[in-house]
Amino acid sequence: MELTERAHWFVLAGDHLIWLDEADRVPHCTRQALPLCWQALAFEEFDLWEGAPCYLHDLGEGESLLGDSSEFGELSPLRQLMMAGDEEGFRLGGRAWQLASFRRSHKFCGECGAPMTPKTGEWAQGCHQGHMAYPRISPCIIVAVRRGSQLLLGAHRRHYQADDPMFTVLAGFVEAGENLEQCVAREVFEESGIRVGNIRYVASQPWPFPHSLMMGFTAEYQSGEIRLQEEELVAADFFELDALPRIPPHGTIARRLIELCRETL
Template identity: 45%
Template sequence: MQNEQIHLTQQQPAWWLIIAEGQMLVCHGAQPVPFGCLDELPFPELDLTEHIVIGEFDGYPLVLVRMSDANQDMGLGEYKGLRYILGKVPDPLFNLVGRGFQIVNFLDTHRFCGQCGQPMQRIDWELAMKCFQCGHRCYPRVSPCIIVAIRKGKQILLANHVRHNKPGQEIYTTLAGFTEAGETLEQCVEREVYEEAGIKVKNIRYIKSQPWPFPHSLMMGFIADYAEGELTIDTNELNDARWFNFDDLPLLPPHGTIARLLIEKVRQRCL
């Protein structure tokens, strides 16, 4: 991705991704992402010398600006984690904001060269960090992973992951896992399902992908059919996994996630 540096005029409308201490500034009301011109918004302390234009949404640029203090809310709202806007903004805008968080993570974790240990510098012709001592260059990390909804007749396999185990709010979702070196996506689906649930699947079909900036995943979504085996869960990953009928579903992941999209795809095919 090109590292876009443009001069913003006081009258140019833009979306503003203002990040401090791992959180973003959100506005109260229907539109949580700040929008407006510089001369309309209370940005007296905003330093635009290091801004990055992430992309465009609805014809206007999304501008990433980093603040050092999350107490600087400039009267616009308050700082929240990225998940706060999930389902509250259109998917393309969420993906752009997520890209901004991934860029911040990249800049923070590549301050020093992994080859010679010298300080890295951000170059201005593309989004990368370069060591001018040894020439080593790094780009934002993207971690490919699969996520799969599995159906068995008119049932779907849903699991409560260890990280989703909130008493009284246990979310049941699809299985997922990171792709290993030298592995195809289909092989990853088969391996992850067998490791986590002890069953084998067939008819693996790709549906859709979703950037998932927690912190830098790219989720590749699949649907598969049950082939054989008895459910035997990996307790390091899952608290529970069961076959559910669609008229008796547990608490599901929110809309806007690829997990929910896959669940709804299977529901449509089974009803």
């Protein structure tokens, strides 16, 4: 790495925290232009962004500050990049986080218990017995269910705010032995009691909370009345597409599915 090479610098810490510059962006500069406390860090290249390399350093779970934060910006939640509309910064920050999380959780081999070390030439961990581990990716479905001019939305218990609830489309993890369409039908029925059909794939999005690959679908209501899976949902209902409650922000695949349904009214 040359000191005069312009690059994107991803410094992570804690739980989904990232250092941002004064403009709330991932720093893009030469190594010489970094704060002095950064210049001595050991960075690893993990991707490219508009032709410039992306470098990663993970401070670890216990670190919260690196020197005087006023020098180079605040330690911010990774979601802040998404909320600011920086879709590529959020994607690459999410990739950086998943790689760092993989290293944290694979210090020892799951087969023999021996210490694991990074493998040269690829993002993997290996032990002296030759066992290899690669970053975990968890496949998930997320689905917008239409009933005429209405959309099925739920308020999830894990981030529910009683004073200003956010409603979103339903989602869930793929189980062993099922295909994506089966997962869509099962998750919707389990969470809401609704049967769906005409399941259609739309798009996908990596989602680093913690290491998911979201695969987006649309589906049509077939039958049933709403019956909540209370461990997952606080509330759910069919909302008119021209009168929706608070929904997820732009940059999320949930919002993309909702907007797609609006466009096809």
